[in-house]
Amino acid sequence: MRQLFVAGNWKMHGDKASIKTLVTGLNAKADSVGNALVAVCPPAIYLDYTKNCLMADNIAMGGQNMAIEPVQGAHTGETSAAMLKDVGCQYVILGHSERRAIYGETDQEIAQKVKTALDSGLTPILCVGETLEERESGQLESVISQQLDAVIAEVGIDQFSGVVIAYEPVWAIGTGKTASAQQAQDVHAFIRGQLAKLNASVAEKVIIQYGGSVKPNNASELFSQPDIDGGLIGGASLNADDFIAICQAAGEQ
Ligand code: PEP
Numbered sequence: 001m002r003q004l005f006v007a008g009n010w011k012m013h014g015d016k017a018s019i020k021t022l023v024t025g026l027n028a029k030a031d032s033v034g035n036a037l038v039a040v041c042p043p044a045i046y047l048d049y050t051k052n053c054l055m056a057d058n059i060a061m062g063g064q065n066m067a068i069e070p071v072q073g074a075h076t077g078e079t080s081a082a083m084l085k086d087v088g089c090q091y092v093i094l095g096h097s098e099r100r101a102i103y104g105e106t107d108q109e110i111a112q113k114v115k116t117a118l119d120s121g122l123t124p125i126l127c128v129g130e131t132l133e134e135r136e137s138g139q140l141e142s143v144i145s146q147q148l149d150a151v152i153a154e155v156g157i158d159q160f161s162g163v164v165i166a167y168e169p170v171w172a173i174g175t176g177k178t179a180s181a182q183q184a185q186d187v188h189a190f191i192r193g194q195l196a197k198l199n200a201s202v203a204e205k206v207i208i209q210y211g212g213s214v215k216p217n218n219a220s221e222l223f224s225q226p227d228i229d230g231g232l233i234g235g236a237s238l239n240a241d242d243f244i245a246i247c248q249a250a251g252e253q
Pocket of ligand 1: 172173211233234235
């Protein structure tokens with residue numbers, strides 16, 4: 001039985017005052033999430049501040065991106081795995097569609113980052129997903145397979161038990177359009193099936209989150225699907241009550 005995992009991707013939002021308010025709200029209700037795993041992923045510059053505000057020991061923290069270079073070096077503007085760990089991160093989001101589309105991150109670079117994260121003791125949250133155009137032109141499965149295969153080639157299938165996958169259809173991110181529970185389940189089952197062809201026990205263990213306009217009113221239906229193991233939450237993670245309600249939905253499964 002996989003534990004459900006909900007992570008909040010704050011993206012480039014917040015300042016000290018709003019983070020204080022948000023985290024105070026999370027601290028107050030952290031006890032209500034049952035046995036769901038929960039993490040928040042603030043902007044890099046606020047990781048340390050967020051850690052200091054977080055009082056709930058069942059809320060972990062993650063970075064939103066990370067350099068391929070694991071420790072330090074001449075990489076202006078980058079954040080290393082060692083730095084993320086130093087300020088208290090357990091997780092790092094890698095390959096978010098915004099990183100792929102806006103910053104041109106390739107499957108190969110993302111695969112190298114996943115390797116760095118694993119080698120450094122961070123759990124990568126590997127985002128995969130198709131655009132609307134790719135879905136409508138029948139390329140959904142090939143796009144997802146290509147994104148996964150690049151990482152499998154770099155780290156090997158056995159290491160995937162230490163990877164969280166987030167299926168995020170690009171057309172559902174920040175748009176208010178959620179994939180239906182059945183649409184999401186179908187892709188999650190496909191992803192698990194691809195992994196199972198290589199290692200059935202790893203496929204059974206791997207947590208696959210859904211991301212794309214998850215809100216308190218659709219979380220339960222999504223999370224009740226057999227292959228949906230929680231969510232990666234953008235917009236709704238910026239509101240403590242909404243985020244906690246989504247975590248509660250995960251805790252109730
Ligand atoms: C995301 O950015 O990972 C995301 C899922 O955003 P939203 O929940 O706002 O669609």
